[in-house]
Amino acid sequence: MVRSAVTIQQADFDLSAEIAALREGDAQVGAVAGFVGTVRDRSDGASVSAMELEHYPGMTERAIESMITEACRRFDVRGVRVIHRVGALLPREQIVLVAVTSAHRHDAIQACEFLMDYLKTQAPFWKKESTADGARWVDARQADDAALARWGLKMDNAG
Amino acid sequence: MKVQVRYFASLREALGTQETVEVDSGTTLGALRDRLIARGGDHARCLARGRAVRSALNQTIADDSAPLHDGAEVAFFPPVTGG
Numbered sequence: 001m002v003r004s005a006v007t008i009q010q011a012d013f014d015l016s017a018e019i020a021a022l023r024e025g026d027a028q029v030g031a032v033a034g035f036v037g038t039v040r041d042r043s044d045g046a047s048v049s050a051m052e053l054e055h056y057p058g059m060t061e062r063a064i065e066s067m068i069t070e071a072c073r074r075f076d077v078r079g080v081r082v083i084h085r086v087g088a089l090l091p092r093e094q095i096v097l098v099a100v101t102s103a104h105r106h107d108a109i110q111a112c113e114f115l116m117d118y119l120k121t122q123a124p125f126w127k128k129e130s131t132a133d134g135a136r137w138v139d140a141r142q143a144d145d146a147a148l149a150r151w152g153l154k155m156d157n158a159g
Numbered sequence: 160m161k162v163q164v165r166y167f168a169s170l171r172e173a174l175g176t177q178e179t180v181e182v183d184s185g186t187t188l189g190a191l192r193d194r195l196i197a198r199g200g201d202h203a204r205c206l207a208r209g210r211a212v213r214s215a216l217n218q219t220i221a222d223d224s225a226p227l228h229d230g231a232e233v234a235f236f237p238p239v240t241g242g
Binding site: 055 | 239
């Protein structure tokens with residue numbers, strides 16, 4: 001039984017505490033892979049002073065849970081933790097955490113990358129950046145669709 | 160029958176958070192979008208065919224062919240940009 005949890009929250013998170021909880025009491029874990037996405041202060045040539053993250057409550061959790069189900073089907077993982085923040089964020093703040101435990105490293109690393117590629121193009125979040133020229137919605141990137149396609153999933157987002 | 164339509168991100172800013180729309184039984188998601196476009200104005204601009212608009216039915220990504228039922232929750236939104 002894979003232990004997994006998805007949380008959408010405004011509050012920050014602690015990578016070490018999350019990994020410790022994911023490993024707690026599981027001596028079959030031999031590998032932990034973690035990814036943390038953070039807010040950059042530049043985007044497409046403009047200075048970014050703040051970011052607002054919107055999501056679709058309910059659908060977001062459901063979408064990420066189905067991504068975890070798919071990751072568990074593809075990789076031999078023991079635990080998955082996903083946290084995504086919403087609301088107002090400043091440069092250098094943490095946005096997203098994906099942590100995966102497995103017996104051996106390839107499963108953890110690949111599942112972590114798979115989940116991030118999936119989340120980037122299929123989980124209903126939207127970023128709005130504040131720049132000197134005003135606020136603007138971030139454009140989806142076709143490179144992110146291509147990243148998901150590498151896993152054999154053709155689900156266009158950027159269009 | 161009635162369906163609830165929700166909008167997010169740039170579409171929410173232009174069209175509002177949500178509305179209830181009366182449609183004929185058997186209406187598909189694509190037909191609902193066309194009906195909203197036919198209103199003209201911001202709906203026609205934001206939901207125009209050829210614009211990158213994604214849709215969901217009952218909180219799962221769905222395409223134009225998806226049949227709607229009474230009480231369905233439909234959402235329209237721009238391409239997602241999380242992570």
